Amino acid sequence: MHFLKLHIKAQLLLLLALFLMPTHAATPQDHLRANQHMETDSMTFSLITCGQGDEIYSLFGHTAIRYQNPARQIDVAFNYGVFDFDTPHFVLRFALGETDYLLGVNDFRRLCAGYAMMGRSVNEQVLNLTTDEKLRLLGLLEENYRPENRTYRYNFFYDNCATRPRNLIERAISSGTLHYAEPMDEPLEDTTFRTLLHRYSTHALWSRFGMDLCMGSKADRPITRREMEFVPFCLRDDLQQAVIIAPDGSSRPLVSKVQRWNDLPEMHAKENQEGHALKNESTQLLDLVTPSAAAIALLLVVVTMTLAGTIRRRHTLWVLDLILLTVAGISGCILAFLTLFSQHPCVDHNWMLLALHPLHLLCLPCTLRRVRKGLLSCYQIANLCSLTLFIIVYCLKIQIIPLTAVYLALCLLIRAIANLWLSRQHRLHPSLEQQNDR
Numbered sequence: 001m002h003f004l005k006l007h008i009k010a011q012l013l014l015l016l017a018l019f020l021m022p023t024h025a026a027t028p029q030d031h032l033r034a035n036q037h038m039e040t041d042s043m044t045f046s047l048i049t050c051g052q053g054d055e056i057y058s059l060f061g062h063t064a065i066r067y068q069n070p071a072r073q074i075d076v077a078f079n080y081g082v083f084d085f086d087t088p089h090f091v092l093r094f095a096l097g098e099t100d101y102l103l104g105v106n107d108f109r110r111l112c113a114g115y116a117m118m119g120r121s122v123n124e125q126v127l128n129l130t131t132d133e134k135l136r137l138l139g140l141l142e143e144n145y146r147p148e149n150r151t152y153r154y155n156f157f158y159d160n161c162a163t164r165p166r167n168l169i170e171r172a173i174s175s176g177t178l179h180y181a182e183p184m185d186e187p188l189e190d191t192t193f194r195t196l197l198h199r200y201s202t203h204a205l206w207s208r209f210g211m212d213l214c215m216g217s218k219a220d221r222p223i224t225r226r227e228m229e230f231v232p233f234c235l236r237d238d239l240q241q242a243v244i245i246a247p248d249g250s251s252r253p254l255v256s257k258v259q260r261w262n263d264l265p266e267m268h269a270k271e272n273q274e275g276h277a278l279k280n281e282s283t284q285l286l287d288l289v290t291p292s293a294a295a296i297a298l299l300l301v302v303v304t305m306t307l308a309g310t311i312r313r314r315h316t317l318w319v320l321d322l323i324l325l326t327v328a329g330i331s332g333c334i335l336a337f338l339t340l341f342s343q344h345p346c347v348d349h350n351w352m353l354l355a356l357h358p359l360h361l362l363c364l365p366c367t368l369r370r371v372r373k374g375l376l377s378c379y380q381i382a383n384l385c386s387l388t389l390f391i392i393v394y395c396l397k398i399q400i401i402p403l404t405a406v407y408l409a410l411c412l413l414i415r416a417i418a419n420l421w422l423s424r425q426h427r428l429h430p431s432l433e434q435q436n437d438r
Contacts, residue, residue, distance in 0.1 A: 040131045043138070044068045047165060047255075048077055048111075049236040051121035052200065056207040058120075060200050061232040063162040065141065065169075066108055066124065077111050078141050079104045081161035083154070097343030101154040101161075103144050112261045121260060125239060128256035130175050137172035144168070157193060157345045162232045166239075169254075173244055178254065180225070181241035187222035193346055194219040194400055196231055209291040209404055213331070214338055216350035217399040295407035302411045310418040314425060318372050321415055322364070328412060329361030351399040354390035355409040371419050374426035380416045387413040 046066040052059055064077040082104035084090070093099055112122050129137065143149060154160060170178055194215060201208040229235040242254040302320070309315045336358050338347040363379045370377040390409050394401045 040134060042070045043134050045127045045129060045134060045137055047125045047127065047169070047236065047239060048108075049123040049125070049232050050115050051123075053118055053120055054204075056204065056210075059204055059207065060197075063165050063232040063235060064106075064111070065137075065165045067138065067141065068108070075108045077106050077108045078145070078165075079106055079111075079161070080152075080164045095338065096341060097155070099154045100151050103150040103152070103164075105145065116261075123236065124259050124261060125236065125255040126257040126259075127169065128244070128252055128254055129172065132174055133172050136174055137168060140168045140172060155345065157227070157230050160230055162230055162235045166229055166235055169239075176244040176246040176252075179243050179245050179251075180238055182225055182238070184226040184238075185224050187224055188228075189222050191223055191228065192220050192400075193223060193227075196223075196228060196234075200231065200233070205290050205292075209402060212400075212402045213335065213352055213356070213405065214350070215346050216339070216348050216352075218349055219346040220400045291402075291404040292407070295404045299407045299411055302414055306414055306418045310422055314422060316371050316374065316419070316422060317415075318368050321371060321419070322368060324411055324415060325360045325364050325367070328356050328408070329358060329364065332357035332360055349399075351390065351393045352401065352405060354386050354393065355405065355412065357386075371423075374423055376423045376427075377419065380419050383412065384416040384420065387416065 044066075046068070048064040048066050050062040050064070052061055062079075062081055064079045064081075066075075066077050068075045080101065080103050082102040083099065084102075087093070087100075090099075115122050152159065152164070194212070197211055197215075197219075198208060201211070225234075225238065229238060240255050240258070243251045244254055245251050302324075305317060305320060309317045332353065335350055335353055335356055338344065339350050339353065359379075360383075367377050367379045371380075387409050390401075391406070391413075393399060394406055
């Protein structure tokens with residue numbers, strides 16, 4: 001009887017337990033889904049735009065993608081601008097346009113501190129993505145970061161640290177269509193690759209002059225807003241105004257929040273500002289000798305020496321010719337190499353080769369020998385024609401040529417005219433031959 005009472009109590013307790021039990025019991029898979037949902041909600045992606053630096057490769061800023069996942073204590077930046085100076089034949093490969101860049105992953109806080117130490121700003125645009133879009137973007141980044149995929153052939157205008165993040169963001173948007181505020185595929189008449197390079201190199205005139213020498217006429221064609229996005233600042237501005245249009249017609253801004261970063265302690269920030277102040281003073285002293293000022297000074301020297309030496313005293317001034325033709329010939333070898341062999345965009349079809357070309361070096365011995373003897377030099381005649389054509393190209397704006405290069409061409413032109421005039425004087429007055437070797 002006692003056993004029967006215990007059995008009845010057990011049955012009642014079991015029924016009570018079954019009644020109070022939830023209709024759906026949590027399983028390990030349910031806990032995993034819940035954790036993934038919480039993790040995805042806290043996950044954020046941002047476009048990082050870093051400010052300008054002092055070196056030529058940092059004049060146009062830098063772009064990265066920040067991936068933040070507090071649930072996993074992850075805060076990193078995916079950086080498509082990693083390269084190694086120690087790569088074999090790095091300089092030659094860079095000149096040929098065969099430079100390979102890497103996708104690197106850096107701690108975001110350290111990245112901010114590093115840029116702040118260099119006096120460069122860090123701008124963050126938090127992307128307004130859905131859960132599916134976040135997971136898609138993360139998958140694309142992880143796919144790119146695989147060892148077999150993280151290396152890519154760098155192209156300054158078309159495939160660089162800014163265009164790669166843009167392309168991934170566009171691919172990740174699956175629940176709508178990304179629309180920009182301005183037409184992206186219509187050429188802008190007043191914007192070219194060259195004008196953009198000029199815009200961001202106002203405080204690096206020597207670097208700008210070097211870029212102007214190397215770029216050909218293709219750099220002067222009108223480009224679209226999408227092509228402008230090789231510059232990180234242009235990409236930042238375009239994405240700031242972009243919206244995502246859903247299939248139902250609703251829209252949301254691509255960027256939900258903007259903030260600037262500076263993680264340096266106050267003491268380090270003060271030291272950094274003092275260091276940049278000293279650097280700015282030295283830069284200001286260097287800026288006094290601009291390319292234009294140097295070229296004008298050289299032109300004045302050539303004009304003065306030519307008038308006093310060649311025209312008045314009828315000396316050949318072959319040492320001056322040696323210096324000018326050597327410098328022009330070496331510059332011409334570099335330009336010819338880039339034009340013929342480099343894969344860099346916009347370095348071919350370069351009309352600068354009319355003034356700066358390798359023939360200055362190849363014909364130098366024969367030219368100087370004839371000049372020193374007061375004889376007519378066929379090369380000087382050809383050089384005169386080539387330099388005259390160069391001036392015509394400048395005037396017609398077939399290629400945008402910096403005025404500094406025109407000053408240098410005038411130096412060569414004046415010396416060619418002076419030597420041809422002197423050879424004619426020697427033919428008319430043979431008694432002047434004894435003054436030739438000066």
